[in-house]
Amino acid sequence: MKKFLLFVGMILIVLTACNRQEAGIDISQIHFRIQSPYGNHYLTGKDIPFEATDDNGNDITPSVRFAVNGQNIGGSSYRFPSAGDYTVTATWDLGGGATVAADDTIHAHVIDPRSQTRVLIEDFTGTWCVNCPRVIYHLEQAMQQVPGIVPVAIHNRGYNTDPFHYDGVETLASEYGINAYPTPLINRTEVWDETTGHVQQYLQEIVPLGISVHNALNGNQWDITVKVRFDMDLQRDTLRLVVFVTEDHLHADQANTTSYYGGQNPIPNFEHNHVLRHSFTDPLGDAIPQAQQTFDNEYTWTYSGPVPAAVSDPANMRVTAFVVRGTSQAKTVNVNEANVNENADY
Numbered sequence: 001m002k003k004f005l006l007f008v009g010m011i012l013i014v015l016t017a018c019n020r021q022e023a024g025i026d027i028s029q030i031h032f033r034i035q036s037p038y039g040n041h042y043l044t045g046k047d048i049p050f051e052a053t054d055d056n057g058n059d060i061t062p063s064v065r066f067a068v069n070g071q072n073i074g075g076s077s078y079r080f081p082s083a084g085d086y087t088v089t090a091t092w093d094l095g096g097g098a099t100v101a102a103d104d105t106i107h108a109h110v111i112d113p114r115s116q117t118r119v120l121i122e123d124f125t126g127t128w129c130v131n132c133p134r135v136i137y138h139l140e141q142a143m144q145q146v147p148g149i150v151p152v153a154i155h156n157r158g159y160n161t162d163p164f165h166y167d168g169v170e171t172l173a174s175e176y177g178i179n180a181y182p183t184p185l186i187n188r189t190e191v192w193d194e195t196t197g198h199v200q201q202y203l204q205e206i207v208p209l210g211i212s213v214h215n216a217l218n219g220n221q222w223d224i225t226v227k228v229r230f231d232m233d234l235q236r237d238t239l240r241l242v243v244f245v246t247e248d249h250l251h252a253d254q255a256n257t258t259s260y261y262g263g264q265n266p267i268p269n270f271e272h273n274h275v276l277r278h279s280f281t282d283p284l285g286d287a288i289p290q291a292q293q294t295f296d297n298e299y300t301w302t303y304s305g306p307v308p309a310a311v312s313d314p315a316n317m318r319v320t321a322f323v324v325r326g327t328s329q330a331k332t333v334n335v336n337e338a339n340v341n342e343n344a345d346y
Contacts, residue, residue, distance in 0.1 A: 027094060027098055028100075030092075030100050031100075032052055032055070032060060032064070032090075032100070032102055033053055033102060033103050033104055034050055034066070034088070034089075034102045034106060035050070035053075035104075035106065036048055036051065036106060037049060037236045038208075038232050038234065038236075039294075040106055040108050040109060040233070041109050041231075042108055042110045042111075042232060043080075043111060043206055043208065043231060044079075044080050044082055044111070044113065045113065045206050046080075046113075046232075047077045047079050048080065048108075050066050050090070052064040052076075052092070064090045064093075064102075065090060065091050065093065066088060066089070067088070067089050068080075068087070068108075069086055070089070080110045084110055085107065085108065085109055086110060087105055087106070087107060089106075090102040113231070115229065115231055115346045116148070117206070118149070118203075118334060118336060119148055119149055119150065120152070120187050120188070120320075120322050120335040121139060121150070121184055121186050121192055122151075122152045122172075122185045122188070123135055123136070123139060123182060123183075123184045124172075124173065125154065125156075125181060126155055126156045126157070127155070127158070127163070127254050127255065127270075128255050129158065129181045129182060131181070131257065131258060132182040132254070132255075133256045133260045133261055133267065133270075134258045135194060136182075136260075137258075138195075139151055142195075142199055145196050146199050146203070148203050150320060150335045150336070150337050151274040152244060152274055152276050154172065155272075155275060156173075158181075162252075164252070164275045168279055171283055171284065175328075175329060176188060186202060187331060187332035188331050188332045207231075207334040208232040208333070209229060209230050209323060209333060209334055210228075210229045210231065210336075211227070211321050211322065211346065212225075212226070212227045212345045212346050213225075213226050213337065213338035213343065213344045214338070215343070217317075217341055220306050220307050220314075221304070221305070222314075222340075223302075223303070224280075224303040224319055225301070226243055226301045226319070226321045227298045227301075228241060228298065228299040228301075228323055229296070229298045229346055230292075230293055230294060230295055230297050231296075232295060233294055233295050234293040234294075235290050235291070235293050237325050238287075238290075238325065239287075239288040239290075239323055240281075240282075240285025240288060240323070240324050241288055241301055241323055242279070242281050242282075242283065242284070242286075242324060243279070243280040243303075243320070243321045244276055244278070244280075244283075244320040244321075245277050245279070245311065245318070245319060246275055246317070247275050247311055247312060247318070248273040248275075248316040249271060249313070250271070250272045250275050251269045251270065252269070253267065253269065253270060254267040274318075277310040277317075278308035278310050278311070280303055284324075285323075288323070301321075315340065317340040318339050319337060319338050320336075320337045321335070321337070322335035322336070323335075
């Protein structure tokens with residue numbers, strides 16, 4: 001505490017002096033450090049924030065001027081225009097013409113984005129839901145028009161009539177505030193407005209990690225390997241991996257009061273696709289160790305065992321894997337999927 005009060009006193013003296021000589025203090029005794037929450041590995045086109053702290057751990061970022069390769073960036077974040085190596089430095093303006101340089105320099109290594117951005121749309125739905133065909137139709141249309149959409153249909157039993165009910169739906173609905181059907185969530189962030197334009201907004205984002213899915217089915221033995229490759233240092237983030245099994249070509253009557261699919265109610269023997277049948281992980285995700293969330297590292301998740309009992313036809317299975325960020329209402333960072341006996345790379 002005494003050290004902190006002395007430090008504040010020194011700064012006040014400097015602020016009222018015309019220069020450091022008049023202040024009569026040695027600014028060489030004033031130190032601060034700079035860093036980025038993303039370490040020193042970055043992606044072009046992505047805003048990278050920088051931080052500054054004094055000897056006591058106080059945030060002094062607003063008082064510091066950051067420079068990249070000697071050029072003032074006019075703030076505390078920077079979007080690197082091209083791949084290469086850069087130096088990030090900073091000076092602290094103490095007033096009266098006195099400045100002090102940061103104790104350290106960030107040696108930044110910047111690469112171009114290398115992982116494909118994909119978008120997760122989770123449709124909270126039900127065979128009993130009279131308005132759900134609207135979202136099903138719009139999702140089918142969007143998938144035909146825009147590559148990169150990964151769909152998951154999450155069924156609720158409703159009036160105990162839905163044969164595709166997923167037992168974890170209540171967990172997801174509670175976490176994300178789902179209280180009406182249909183509700184399509186995009187990247188576990190907001191309700192999808194059912195337009196391709198909304199999807200395109202998310203597809204334009206630069207993602208800091210990629211996901212690969214490899215799997216092989218031999219009889220009833222299913223071997224799955226999911227890898228998460230980090231394109232930046234993300235050790236400060238709370239990340240979790242979700243691995244779902246979905247199934248296509250399931251048939252059941254679908255309630256319908258919309259004009260879609262001919263306006264028939266119910267729609268007999270309606271084909272339901274992307275239906276969530278099983279989650280190998282917690283539906284909210286299993287933790288990825290922060291020590292593994294470093295640039296170029298691959299975090300590996302594996303499964304080797306029988307096909308989940310809920311699956312009707314293994315030939316129609318698909319593995320959907322995605323990473324979410326955060327501790328509450330965690331948002332999707334990136335997603336990938338692979339049909340049975342097929343592989344999907346980053």
